[in-house]
Amino acid sequence: xxxxxxxxxxxAGDDEAILVAQAxxxxxxxxxxxxxxxxxxxFRLAQHITQNHEDAEDVLQDAFLKAYTHLGDFQGxxxxxxxxxxxxxxxxxxxxxxxxxxRTLSLDEYVETQDDLMPREVVDWGDxxxxxxxxxxxxxxxxxxxxxxxPAFRSVFLLRDVEHFSxxxxxxxxxxxxxxxxxxxxxxxxxxxxxxxKVFKRG
Amino acid sequence: xxxxxxxxxDGELDSSLxxxxxxxxxxxxxxxxxxxxxxxxxxxxxxxxPAPLPEDVRTRLHRALEEHLKRQTH
Numbered sequence: 001x002x003x004x005x006x007x008x009x010x011x012a013g014d015d016e017a018i019l020v021a022q023a024x025x026x027x028x029x030x031x032x033x034x035x036x037x038x039x040x041x042x043f044r045l046a047q048h049i050t051q052n053h054e055d056a057e058d059v060l061q062d063a064f065l066k067a068y069t070h071l072g073d074f075q076g077x078x079x080x081x082x083x084x085x086x087x088x089x090x091x092x093x094x095x096x097x098x099x100x101x102x103r104t105l106s107l108d109e110y111v112e113t114q115d116d117l118m119p120r121e122v123v124d125w126g127d128x129x130x131x132x133x134x135x136x137x138x139x140x141x142x143x144x145x146x147x148x149x150x151p152a153f154r155s156v157f158l159l160r161d162v163e164h165f166s167x168x169x170x171x172x173x174x175x176x177x178x179x180x181x182x183x184x185x186x187x188x189x190x191x192x193x194x195x196x197x198k199v200f201k202r203g
Numbered sequence: 204x205x206x207x208x209x210x211x212x213d214g215e216l217d218s219s220l221x222x223x224x225x226x227x228x229x230x231x232x233x234x235x236x237x238x239x240x241x242x243x244x245x246x247x248x249x250x251x252x253p254a255p256l257p258e259d260v261r262t263r264l265h266r267a268l269e270e271h272l273k274r275q276t277h
Contacts, residue, residue: 124240189244
């Protein structure tokens with residue numbers, strides 16, 4: 001049941017390394033290709049974390065400008081995309097702090113019992129949601145579902161299940177422990193499942 | 204069981220815990236449905252590609268990059 005990385009994604013990684021090398025050597029078109037490749041993902045991430053369209057656009061621009069400016073610092077220890085997302089997450093969290101200063105996110109201190117996590121009612125979902133809903137409709141439903149999560153759960157879910165980073169990478173980006181990432185991910189997944197339950201259940 | 208749900212779906216449970224959980228799932232339709240619908244939830248989000256950038260956002264992004272590049276070469 002584990003979600004596996006594919007051969008296609010490894011090929012994409014090699015291709016990315018070539019573009020990064022060219023961009024580092026001064027080939028602007030190579031960096032522009034990287035922007036074209038990742039702009040949608042970065043914007044989506046920024047929108048969900050900041051919950052503000054203007055801030056998300058600032059994050060989008062700042063992330064790519066910083067990536068270009070500091071390209072010389074990128075050593076290839078990770079994929080370029082991982083490095084870029086790290087920059088974008090930091091920019092997004094900074095924007096969030098500007099809008100809501102002094103807010104602390106200490107969700108891990110709240111101790112939930114197993115009963116709190118277990119759904120009260122369990123129903124089948126019927127037809128595959130992708131078959132029932134048009135793509136744009138599904139995107140809207142999913143975006144609203146993600147935005148309904150508390151910020152601390154949302155960030156973890158976005159990085160793990162939407163952007164497919166590992167638990168360790170997510171922990172580093174969000175400056176969390178691995179157990180905290182796992183705990184938040186579980187709760188995010190269950191909350192989203194519960195939310196989608198109302199939309200997708202049969203009958 | 205529910206506390207280990209995420210680890211199970213990510214293939215990060217050790218083999219004895221996994222066997223215990225799978226045995227439980229064989230006999231508990233409610234838990235089986237929770238596992239299946241949670242797995243489905245993850246798949247739906249995994250497979251949802253990001254929307255294209257709004258045209259004005261894209262234009263401003265590429266303009267900002269162009270101006271930055273011009274400044275860097277002077």
